[in-house]
Amino acid sequence: xxxxxxxxxxxxxxxxxxxxxxxxxxxxxxxxxxxxxxxxxxxxxxxxxxxxxxxxxxxxxxxxxxxxxxxxxxxxxxxxxxxxxxxxxxxxxxxxxxxxxxxxxxxxxxxxxxxxxxxxxxxxxxxxxxxxxxxxxxxxxxxxxxxxxxxxxxxxxxxxxxxxxxxxxxxxxxxxxxxxxxxxxxxxxxxxxxxxxxxxxxxxxxxxxxxxxxxxxxxxxxxxxxxxxxxxxxxxxxxxxxxxxxxxxxxxxxxxxxxxxxxxxxxxxxxxxxxxxxxxxxxxxxxxxxxxxxxxxxxxxxxxxxxxxxxxxxxxxxxxxxxx
Amino acid sequence: xxxxxxxxxxxxxxxxxxxxxxxxxxxxxxxxxxxxxxxxxxxxxxxxxxxxxxxxxxxxxxxxxxxxxxxxxxxxxxxxxxxxxxxxxxxxxxxxxxxxxxxxxxxxxxxxxxxxxxxxxxxxxxxxxxxxxxxxxxxxxxxxxxxxxxxxxxxxxxxxxxxxxxxxxxxxxxxxxxxxxxxxxxxxxxxxxxxxxxxxxxxxxxxxxxxxxxxxxxxxxxxxxxxxxxxxxxxxxxxxxxxxxxxxxxxxxxxxxxxxxxxxxxxxxxxxxxxxxxxxxxxxxxxxxxxxxxxxxxxxxxxxxxxxxxxxxxxxxxxxxxxxxxxxxxxxxxxxxxxxxxxxxxxxxxxxxxxxxxxxxxxxxxxxxxxxxxxxxxxxxxxxxxxxxxxxxxxxxxxxxxxxxxxxxxxxxxxxxxxxxxxxxxxxxxxxxxxxxxxxxxxxxxxxxxxxxxxxxxxxxxxxxxxxxxxxxxxxxxxxxxxxxxxxxxxxxxxxxxxxxxxxxxxxxxxxxxxxxxxxxxxxxxxxxxxxxxxxxxxxxxxxxxxxxxxxxxxxxxxxxxxxxxxxxxxxxxxxxxxxxxxxxxxxxxxxxxxxxxxxxxxxx
Numbered sequence: 001x002x003x004x005x006x007x008x009x010x011x012x013x014x015x016x017x018x019x020x021x022x023x024x025x026x027x028x029x030x031x032x033x034x035x036x037x038x039x040x041x042x043x044x045x046x047x048x049x050x051x052x053x054x055x056x057x058x059x060x061x062x063x064x065x066x067x068x069x070x071x072x073x074x075x076x077x078x079x080x081x082x083x084x085x086x087x088x089x090x091x092x093x094x095x096x097x098x099x100x101x102x103x104x105x106x107x108x109x110x111x112x113x114x115x116x117x118x119x120x121x122x123x124x125x126x127x128x129x130x131x132x133x134x135x136x137x138x139x140x141x142x143x144x145x146x147x148x149x150x151x152x153x154x155x156x157x158x159x160x161x162x163x164x165x166x167x168x169x170x171x172x173x174x175x176x177x178x179x180x181x182x183x184x185x186x187x188x189x190x191x192x193x194x195x196x197x198x199x200x201x202x203x204x205x206x207x208x209x210x211x212x213x214x215x216x217x218x219x220x221x222x223x224x225x226x227x228x229x230x231x232x233x234x235x236x237x238x239x240x241x242x243x244x245x246x247x248x249x250x251x252x253x254x255x256x257x258x259x260x261x262x263x264x265x266x267x268x269x270x271x272x273x274x275x276x277x278x279x280x281x282x283x284x285x286x287x288x289x290x291x292x293x294x295x296x297x298x299x300x301x302x303x304x305x306x307x308x309x310x311x312x313x314x315x316x317x318x319x320x321x322x323x324x
Numbered sequence: 325x326x327x328x329x330x331x332x333x334x335x336x337x338x339x340x341x342x343x344x345x346x347x348x349x350x351x352x353x354x355x356x357x358x359x360x361x362x363x364x365x366x367x368x369x370x371x372x373x374x375x376x377x378x379x380x381x382x383x384x385x386x387x388x389x390x391x392x393x394x395x396x397x398x399x400x401x402x403x404x405x406x407x408x409x410x411x412x413x414x415x416x417x418x419x420x421x422x423x424x425x426x427x428x429x430x431x432x433x434x435x436x437x438x439x440x441x442x443x444x445x446x447x448x449x450x451x452x453x454x455x456x457x458x459x460x461x462x463x464x465x466x467x468x469x470x471x472x473x474x475x476x477x478x479x480x481x482x483x484x485x486x487x488x489x490x491x492x493x494x495x496x497x498x499x500x501x502x503x504x505x506x507x508x509x510x511x512x513x514x515x516x517x518x519x520x521x522x523x524x525x526x527x528x529x530x531x532x533x534x535x536x537x538x539x540x541x542x543x544x545x546x547x548x549x550x551x552x553x554x555x556x557x558x559x560x561x562x563x564x565x566x567x568x569x570x571x572x573x574x575x576x577x578x579x580x581x582x583x584x585x586x587x588x589x590x591x592x593x594x595x596x597x598x599x600x601x602x603x604x605x606x607x608x609x610x611x612x613x614x615x616x617x618x619x620x621x622x623x624x625x626x627x628x629x630x631x632x633x634x635x636x637x638x639x640x641x642x643x644x645x646x647x648x649x650x651x652x653x654x655x656x657x658x659x660x661x662x663x664x665x666x667x668x669x670x671x672x673x674x675x676x677x678x679x680x681x682x683x684x685x686x687x688x689x690x691x692x693x694x695x696x697x698x699x700x701x702x703x704x705x706x707x708x709x710x711x712x713x714x715x716x717x718x719x720x721x722x723x724x725x726x727x728x729x730x731x732x733x734x735x736x737x738x739x740x741x742x743x744x745x746x747x748x749x750x751x752x753x754x755x756x757x758x759x760x761x762x763x764x765x766x767x768x769x770x771x772x773x774x775x776x777x778x779x780x781x782x783x784x785x786x787x788x789x790x791x792x793x794x795x796x797x798x799x800x801x802x803x804x805x806x807x808x809x810x811x812x813x814x815x816x817x818x819x820x821x822x823x824x825x826x827x828x829x830x831x832x833x834x835x836x837x838x839x840x841x842x843x844x845x846x847x848x849x850x851x852x853x854x855x856x857x858x859x860x861x862x863x864x865x866x867x868x869x870x871x872x873x874x875x876x877x878x879x880x881x882x883x884x885x886x887x888x889x890x891x892x893x894x895x896x897x898x899x900x901x902x903x904x905x906x907x908x909x910x911x912x913x914x915x916x917x918x919x920x921x922x923x924x925x926x927x928x929x
Contacts, residue, residue, distance in 0.1 A: 013775070015768065015771035015772045016768060018774070018775060018778075019770065019774055022774065031778065032775055032778035033782075034785070034789075036778060036782060036785070037786045037788075037789045040782070040786055041786070041789060095786065099779055099782045103776065103779040106772065107776065111768065111769040111772060113768075114768070211803075214798075215798050215799045215802075217792060218792070218796045218798065218799035220791055221795075221796045221799040222799055222803065225803050238807045240803040240804075240806035240807050241806070
């Protein structure tokens with residue numbers, strides 16, 4: 001661990017989902033309080049590992065995404081807690097900033113409104129922008145010494161309890177591609193709820209770990225073992241991950257998750273049924289091809305179970321959409 | 325009774341007999357026998373070679389298309405007669421071989437037909453668009469491979485400039501070549517087609533690209549070989565032999581025009597061909613034409629030869645080569661033109677980089693240069709082709725305008741014109757946002773209350789944080805197991821016994837092929853242009869039915885494999901896990917078929 005590492009934590013704070021989680025008995029759930037204390041312990045551990053480690057915490061609330069804490073000091077709250085002689089000061093600052101930001105956000109909600117889906121994608125993009133900014137600052141200052149290798153190892157950890165939102169497929173895929181470019185690893189910790197297809201793909205494509213928690217009362221054990229080691233030493237300390245990845249994609253027209261789709265050969269956008277004109281790049285497809293493809297569509301009512309997951313294959317022809 | 329063109333007493337494999345050339349075949353009969361032991365039609369003769377003139381035995385070797393080694397015949401008549409006979413055979417066979425190598429395509433079919441009179445018409449089954457697959461499956465499957473091989477052998481003797489069309493024989497040949505080059509495909513083909521499950525056409529239906537690639541690779545012709553013509557004598561049992569083929573003779577004449585001149589002047593008036601060659605290879609002329617300057621080994625062999633020594637030329641080791649290179653010097657890069665300008669102030673003349681400091685090496689270097697020039701000329705089309713005169717000014721500028729001097733221009737690219745950006749980025753799925761699965765609904769307000777309550781008093785909670793030992797251990801163990809199993813998989817050696825593994829692979833590839841045929845029958849064709857056979861819907865359904873029948877048996881096959889695994893002390897679960905993907909695919913196809921049929925069953929509307 002000779003390179004300092006940066007960790008951006010994205011916490012899924014959807015009240016309804018946490019209520020489900022707290023109430024559920026099988027699989028055993030976890031109340032939000034316990035979760036938050038374990039999370040704080042983990043964050044303290046990260047900044048204790050190495051002095052130069054940096055941390056940023058983002059919260060995904062219904063309809064908004066907020067930066068709760070950052071070690072470079074962007075998200076400071078107005079109130080400061082009294083100094084406590086029993087606690088290591090950096091820990092105390094971190095914990096109090098995070099918790100007070102969360103409380104502030106919760107209080108700002110108007111109860112009569114409908115709950116919106118959480119801003120997970122917003123958090124993801126903000127985290128990537130933050131990382132990009134800090135990386136470029138560091139490399140600008142350390143140009144003489146470092147040379148080509150980057151001095152900071154960034155990674156993102158997503159703690160999620162909510163299910164997939166198919167409308168977020170496209171933005172999440174775009175974030176994954178930018179993470180690949182920036183060489184950022186995305187880890188995912190699924191505390192509660194069904195498997196999240198898009199986050200699985202995110203972990204797989206960036207080389208991160210996807211862990212589904214079975215014993216929620218030992219959440220801290222999971223986090224310490226799987227998510228504390230920075231990417232550089234993961235070759236030595238193997239972290240557990242889930243190998244089965246569901247590679248299904250969502251169609252662009254209805255945002256439904258599809259197994260077999262039709263791909264435009266110009267812009268590679270995915271459709272669940274053959275369209276005469278591609279909606280993203282406005283390429284026209286010949287009628288004969290459409291008729292032929294319509295005849296070949298899988299029958300609508302066969303149950304589409306994934307079976308053993310396989311990647312969605314895409315075929316490109318010469319300006320003809322073809323069944324994939 | 326076919327008429328005999330020439331015949332001679334000749335022995336084959338040390339047995340005496342009679343060698344005959346009829347107007348359709350070449351055959352050899354052992355004395356005393358009635359029917360010929362060796363008999364092959366004209367089309368099979370591929371190569372001809374003979375023993376050195378002056379050698380003890382007068383031999384003739386004929387290489388066949390199918391059999392590279394061919395047959396060796398030794399003429400047993402007394403020497404002079406044998407030589408004459410051999411020459412006659414040779415002349416006839418050379419014309420036949422030449423005809424074999426470069427025939428016009430149209431003339432082939434009647435020739436093939438007549439010479440293949442004994443073989444039952446095999447091109448017939450390979451007609452395109454054959455309706456049912458059954459004509460392809462003769463009742464005796466073992467007879468078919470031998471027939472097919474014979475037809476393809478005949479067609480291999482054709483030149484490579486036969487156009488790739490729908491000609492059945494070219495198809496056969498291409499298929500055979502593709503199968504020979506990929507052994508896995510050959511195995512699959514052997515099992516499925518020879519075993520009678522799938523017809524030949526069906527097998528090749530999705531694989532046309534392989535055939536096209538093979539045809540493209542074949543149509544590339546080889547150019548002239550780059551090596552200098554240098555026949556080396558091989559000493560066999562003390563007797564020094566050079567095998568003279570017509571090709572070699574042609575090459576020698578092209579390389580050394582002196583030899584051609586000598587040949588045309590001396591043969592057949594003063595020397596016979598055989599004598600000419602034997603004397604040539606022992607003469608000084610040949611020694612001068614060798615591609616190596618080490619003459620020590622050949623000293624004792626070289627004899628004076630009155631006729632051939634007349635053609636000896638002086639060694640090419642003057643300052644200027646004997647054949648000056650005819651080259652136009654480009655005025656832009658003519659370095660010699662400016663040397664006059666720099667006489668006083670220029671560099672010293674270079675004395676280090678002079679070719680051929682050793683005079684003895686010069687002839688060889690010049691010979692190599694001439695050979696390379698000749699090669700390039702034949703490949704590029706002669707030195708005079710490039711001298712095309714354009715407008716004076718333009719041409720000069722064009723010579724200066726090198727591409728490397730242009731600036732690096734990045735292309736702007738085509739902007740992706742997206743309409744409806746909002747829909748692309750935003751779009752909620754209809755009804756996909758149902759927030760509640762099974763389970764109790766929680767109102768937002770209560771949930772928010774709970775959440776707010778959790779955030780108060782957090783420091784006390786943090787101080788009291790405890791992880792139960794059992795829970796922690798359980799978590800640790802499960803994670804360790806996860807890592808361990810992955811490590812295990814990486815390290816595990818392949819220890820399934822070979823036979824079982826092969827059975828598994830064949831089962832999988834066969835099932836894959838059936839699946840491919842099934843889906844091909846169901847879905848419309850992928851590409852409208854490339855199709856091997858156009859089948860009517862009825863045929864397609866029939867094919868689909870057949871495939872379904874095969875696919876239903878796959879489960880039993882896998883169970884049989886698992887049972888065998890148990891017998892061989894291999895963990896049966898591994899087999900099951902390995903075969904699971906193919907079983908899933910088979911199940912999917914089966915359910916699709918059932919669904920489709922169940923749909924149609926209750927009355928067609």
